[in-house]
Amino acid sequence: MRRALPYLVLAAAVAGVLAGRGRQQVVLRRLDPGVAPPTVAPSPHAARPSRSRAPEGADAGTTDRGATRRSHLPPSLAGTAPDGQLAVDDSGRLVVTRETRRFFDYFLAAGAEDGAGRARARLVAEVRSRLPARAVPEAIDLLDRYLTYRRRARVAEQAPDAGARLSLLHAVREQTLGPETARAFFADEEAVEEAGVERARIFADPWLDAAERERRAAALEERLPEPVREARAEALAPLRLAHQEGQLRASGASAAEIRALRERSFGAEAADRLEELDRQRVAWQQRLDDYRVARDAIERNESLDAGARDRAIETLRSERFTPEERLRVAALDRIRQARP
Incomplete structure (x- = not known):
């Protein structure tokens, strides 16, 4: 394990490469300066938006207002920048993406610290200051449905069986948020969790030999969304290298051979x-x-x-x-x- 630790340093650098991957062709313009555009999922409100943008004047003064708002954040969020972002399409309608959920989660994280009511009020104020008038009621309605989902999810998460828990959460998400928003918020996460449940079943099956288990597990990985596959492969790369190095060292490999393996890998x-x-x-x-x-x-x-x-x-x-x-x-x- 000690040999594996240095390679984890590389994982952080490698992960940065992934941040630029998986972007769709919808062009977003951020409603809060300084953060790159998000990956855009189809909007439940606007069919085929050609581009998402900030409203006229949305950027003007946002930094000052944001600094003022952030000065009133609870201690747990003080000194941090909002995660995620809000976006609208050409008609000024809200575009719902995974970034929308991240934006909500950032402000709701303070709910345990200063109460759910204050966290919601703070988030509503952020929504009103960042979005054009047309998108504000859409965002607030989505926020309230998301808050309802979070309350209901706490019950579903108590299911003792992982498969039952995942099925319950999926049903709660679709019933509370709607199918399209549920996909935008949770599709990749659910794909990973479903693969994890199936993988556990595969390796618990006494009728499968080791080779068949590995084959089926590899097939599960191939069915994951491409950005997820890439992120998982990159995250595991340092550990794979550590394992390969251990095998080489055990066989008496030279420093030059270790160097060659590292160069091929990274x-x-x-x-x-x-x-x-x-x-x-x-x-x-x-x-x-x-x-x-x-x-x-x-x-x-x-x-x-x-x-x-x-x-x-x-x-x-x-x-x-x-x-x-x-x-x-x-x-x-x-x-x-x-x-x-």
């Missing part, structure tokens, strides 16, 4: 960073091993009482590690001492 620049991480990890482990040798010598010194021994160990840490490193070393010492 490119030369990433391979350079991984090599630097290797050097840092080796250097840290050497320092830690040297410290433990000295610490064990202190522990074995029978001329020291318990208090003198503790002070000597603290002095040793102070001499060999920075304040931040000392916290880590002390934690590692506790883990080591707890082992049988």
Whole structure:
């Protein structure tokens, strides 16, 4: 597991690539400056919108008003920028997308902190300030249906069986939000959850051998939406590389062979960073091993009482590690001492 950790650093960089993928051809113009347009799902209100845009004057002064509004956010949201966004089509009607739900969720997250009523009122004020008049009642109506869904979903989520839970949630979403909005808000999420339920069934089936289970699991992955498949593949890539590296090292592979595997997986620049991480990890482990040798010598010194021994160990840490490193070393010492 320790070998896998450095590769997780790459996952964050790789994930950034995904942010630009999967965009549909509907062109959106953001109603809050500074955030890229969202992926657009079909609007339940406007058939085939040619483009979604901000109303005239929507951008003017938005930053100042947004700063004023955000100054009244609860502590949990202070210093943050709204997630998601709101968008309208050419006729000024609301375009419902996954980004709409993210925008709602951002402001509703404070409900547990200052009450559901205040969170809704704050969100309604945001909607009125960001949308043209025609879209405001649509957005508020959608918000209230979404709030109803969230209340009903809490009951559905209590279902003990994962498959039953997913079916109940799907039904609640369609009944409360309508089929089109439910798809816009939850389609990718449901696809992943359905695949997870089916995957569990596959691997619990005693009549399937390992090869058949892997074949069926791979087929499930292929049926996922393309953006989801890409995100999952990229997220797992560092762990796959760690596994492949472990196999190569176990077989006695050279440093050049490890380097070649890394370059094939992530490119030369990433391979350079991984090599630097290797050097840092080796250097840290050497320092830690040297410290433990000295610490064990202190522990074995029978001329020291318990208090003198503790002070000597603290002095040793102070001499060999920075304040931040000392916290880590002390934690590692506790883990080591707890082992049988």
